[in-house]
């Protein structure tokens with residue numbers, strides 16, 4: 001793959017924690033089981049439309065607001081991802097490795113890939129042929145849901161996990177630092193275009209705190225509006241970009257989940 005990076009991005013090439021391959025794992029995930037990851041993003045930098053201070057990959061190197069803003073050549077080709085997946089799955093099938101899911105995630109926001117829809121088609125065909133029992137899923141921040149082709153591609157997957165960490169603009173800005181012109185209400189307005197979704201919500205304390213009663217109330221109002229299949233609440237378990245952040249106490253997470261479930265009727269689990 002031919003990749004081009006600026007000098008400032010070069011400093012991050014040795015950053016630890018980024019996935020150096022197109023396919024990684026399988027990793028044991030409490031939410032997705034034995035999950036094989038697909039990283040359709042640059043291998044050496046984080047490319048995302050969010051810059052969450054809690055991100056396990058550090059601060060965002062290539063901060064782009066939308067599909068088409070990053071040069072096409074920084075992304076792996078659809079053919080390269082498909083070939084890497086096929087090779088990995090053939091090995092896993094022959095050595096009998098259990099797999100529960102194949103998940104689009106990786107070093108940032110996977111739907112920013114300029115050929116995301118084609119990529120999903122190729123991955124789905126390989127899954128159908130080699131491991132039809134394994135579900136396809138994605139972790140997304142939802143920044144590209146206004147693209148009809150992204151929505152259609154997401155609906156080809158079995159499970160869509162969408163990030164929602166706050167319901168009010170101030171806290172959303174603090175906890176996700178979304179690239180303008182990200183607008184939460186615009187994102188939510190497109191969610192009915194998804195077959196369904198699960199919301200993933202990270203709660204942290206410290207310099208940024210999205211666990212206060214008032215902030216949680218605004219978040220619950222958005223959960224009620226979205227009506228997801230379920231909400232997954234969790235907290236830090238890896239070193240965040242902003243080292244001053246702290247994990248939310250388990251008791252607080254459970255109280256938030258209880259309040260959300262009682263108010264909205266949506267199943268809310270703590271991970």
Ligand code: SF4
Nearest residue numbers: 048050051052055108
């Ligand atoms: S959306 Fe995910 S990859 Fe992007 S900055 Fe936030 S946690 Fe990191």
